Amino acid sequence: MNDVSSVPGPGAAAIDFRQIARGIGTVNTYRAGDVIFREGDGPTYAYIVLSGKVEVSARGKIIEQVNEGRAFGIISVIDKKLRSATATAVENSEIALLDSRQFRYMVEAMPNFVWYVLGEVVDRLRATNSAL
DSSP states (O other): OOOSSOOOOTTOOOOOOHHHHHHHSEEEEEOTTOEEEOTTOOOOOEEEEEESOEEEEETTEEEEEEOTTOEESHHHHHHOOOOSSEEEESSOEEEEEEOHHHHHHHHHHOHHHHHHHHHHHHHHHHHHHHHO
16 A cells, blocks of 8 residues: 555655645545445546545445545546445545546646556555455
């Protein structure tokens, strides 16, 4: 799992994307127990946890917990398919929501963001495989 808020590419320094996401996206707060999205929902946003913790589960199995500085909900924004998991706030959380236009802007304007996204997708794939 990523223990920093960015996964740098070769020769790139780690960057904390929380402040950038806060400035570009919409910031929402969720209370512990609030469902952020459900399995089968449309791919409206990608999410970056600014503070707090989120649990990602699929078919009743916990896939992983997403901590501050980490992202979730990325795959559906990229492939435009329905959510394959449910995300629930485990504790009071502040989360930046990035719509597809904002997400694409970050990918195109900040090359290190691509490495961050790849790291998050790989982590999610490994966590899902482990949960199976």
